Amino acid sequence: MSPAPIRAVAIGASAGAVQALQTILPALPADYRLPVLVVVHVPSDRDNQLAPLLRAQCAVPVREAVDKEPVAAGVIYFAPSDYHLLVETEETLALSADETVNYSRPSIDVLFESAADAYGDGLVGVILTGANHDGAAGLKAIADAGGQVIVEDPGGAYASAMPLAALAACPNATTMNLDAIASYLASLGAP
Amino acid sequence: MxxxxxxxxxxxxxxxxxxxxxxxxxxxxxxxxxxxxxxxxxxxxxxxxxxxxxxxxxxxxxxxxxxxxxxVQVSEMFRDPSYFRALREKVLPHLRTYPSLKVWIAGCSEGEELYSLAILFREEGLYERTLFYATDINPDALSAAEAGVYSLDRIRKFTENHQKSGGKSSLSDYYTADYGRAVFDKTLRERVVFSDHSLVTDAVFAEMHLISCRNVMIYFDRLLQDRAIGLFRDSLARKAFLGLGSKESLRFSTHAAAFSDFVPEEKIYQRREP
Structure with missing residues (x-):
């Protein structure tokens, strides 16, 4: 049995996210054929400056997620600050102002769990550097739904707590350093 | 499973x-x-x-x-201070020209937005001529809104938001601290009608000058969003105002043509002349 075709990528990162994403996202080619959904923890009273920053460095279009928008292939979507980002089963984006999860809004768990529902075994979930435990339960949901799960090597991560928590929840996750994650994701969505 | x-x-x-x-x-x-x-x-x-x-x-x-x-939505008083600043600086000068006003807080939850607007209107000298309608489908949330009691540990954030919104008074003028709770002044709700109303199943009940409905429609599918926006359109006086949450818009609505952008970055719309 060949593995299921991948239809989407979901990435979660916290402390150290900027550098990690600057390694991964600019490596994706202009004709990338997967949607990439990203949750980064940022303080709620600050506008999310990450999308504009990365937009300048990426070949793939970078946007802030808009409620009810259909998920488009070859676009990198960032969760807006102070809103959770979810994916509906009909593959549209949804935002929510529900309470924080793991003290975070947006929360990686919220994105990953809903994306696992929407994409099942067609999803790759990636947990990067971070100093908390958000994303661990979500990564397990992706694995339980048959998706692929990748964790940044905690030894090389700027902050190891989030990768370690993700590995505790998903012991069979593949660990990679940032460069390996970048080239793997690039190859997955190459046309 | x-x-x-x-x-x-x-x-x-x-x-x-x-x-x-x-x-x-x-x-x-x-x-x-x-x-x-x-x-x-x-x-x-x-x-x-x-x-x-x-x-x-x-x-x-x-x-x-x-x-x-x-x-139940967890909210804050003066959540998104720039929204309240835009109401204060851009919308209220228009509302000031009316002898009496009606304001609808649709989906008021536990009242944070209602008290924010009541304080704003009082600061701007419009409270006494305004009738506020605070509606929700959850009776417990409505009771909490009517009580106007919030945990004191939330007040610091409320105060900070109020200041950023251009607040002209001190938030502490409007509540008394009591055993870890902030009890908001009952005169703030003298001109408030609390009522059970559903944007899904209920109809127009008054002609409004301002409707504020923030982070409510984000939970609706497009069909339901359209129903709610139609209800707002039919509830607004000519050239009256509609304020939505910062990530909500009329973009996908079939009723979009009934509104014009008023403060686009704050999602404040104005009803066009019918």
């Missing part, structure tokens, strides 16, 4: 709530509803959503607890 079964259980529970109690969540955005119901199932100690359905059908006492999960 396979996910398809949970999805089916949710569909059946929402149908049961509608048929038994006339609460209609069937057209709410499903991913958030699922999170909330799974949380309710786990925290209330049910083995499945079907088990929760069985109990709520036979025991109305479970209904308010479920409504708590399905509807």
């Amino acid at each position: 396979p996910d398809a079964i949970v999805d089916l259980e949710i569909q059946l529970l929402l149908e049961a709530l509608f048929q038994r109690y006339h609460y209609d969540f069937r057209h709410y955005a499903r991913a958030s509803i699922k999170r909330r119901l799974v949380l309710a199932r786990d925290q209330l100690g049910f083995g499945s959503i079907s088990a929760m359905q069985e109990q709520v059908l036979h025991d109305p006492a479970l209904l308010p607890r479920l409504l708590g999960y399905l509807t």
Whole structure:
């Protein structure tokens, strides 16, 4: 049995996210054929400056997620600050102002769990550097739904707590350093 | 449990709530509803959503607890201070020209936005000529809004937001601290009508000069959003105002042509001349 075709990528990162994403996202080619959904923890009273920053460095279009928008292939979507980002089963984006999860809004768990529902075994979930435990339960949901799960090597991560928590929840996750994650994701969505 | 079964259980529970109690969540955005119901199932100690359905059908006492999960929004006073600043600086100068005003806070939850607007209108000298309608579908949330009591540990954030919104007074002028709680001044709700009203099933009830409905429609599917926006259109006086949440818009609505952008970056719209 060949593995299921991948239809989407979901990435979660916290402390150290900027550098990690600057390694991964600019490596994706202009004709990338997967949607990439990203949750980064940022303080709620600050506008999310990450999308504009990365937009300048990426070949793939970078946007802030808009409620009810259909998920488009070859676009990198960032969760807006102070809103959770979810994916509906009909593959549209949804935002929510529900309470924080793991003290975070947006929360990686919220994105990953809903994306696992929407994409099942067609999803790759990636947990990067971070100093908390958000994303661990979500990564397990992706694995339980048959998706692929990748964790940044905690030894090389700027902050190891989030990768370690993700590995505790998903012991069979593949660990990679940032460069390996970048080239793997690039190859997955190459046309 | 396979996910398809949970999805089916949710569909059946929402149908049961509608048929038994006339609460209609069937057209709410499903991913958030699922999170909330799974949380309710786990925290209330049910083995499945079907088990929760069985109990709520036979025991109305479970209904308010479920409504708590399905509807209650955690908000802040003056959440998104720039929205309130735009109301103060751009909308209120227009409203000032009317001898009497009606303001509708649709989906008021526990009242944070209502008190924010009441304080804003008082600071701007418009409170005495304004009637506020604060509506929600959750009776417990409405009671909390009517009580106007918030935990003191939330007040620091409320105060900071109020200052950023261009507040002309001190928030502490409007509440008294009491055993870890901030009790808001009852004169702030002298001109407020609290009422059970559903954007899903109920109709127009008055002609408004300002409707503020923030982070409510984000939970609706497009069909329901359109119904609510149609209701707002029909409730607004000519050239009256509609304020939405910072990530909401009229962009996908069939009623978009009835409105013009007034403060686009704050999602404040103005009703066009009919």
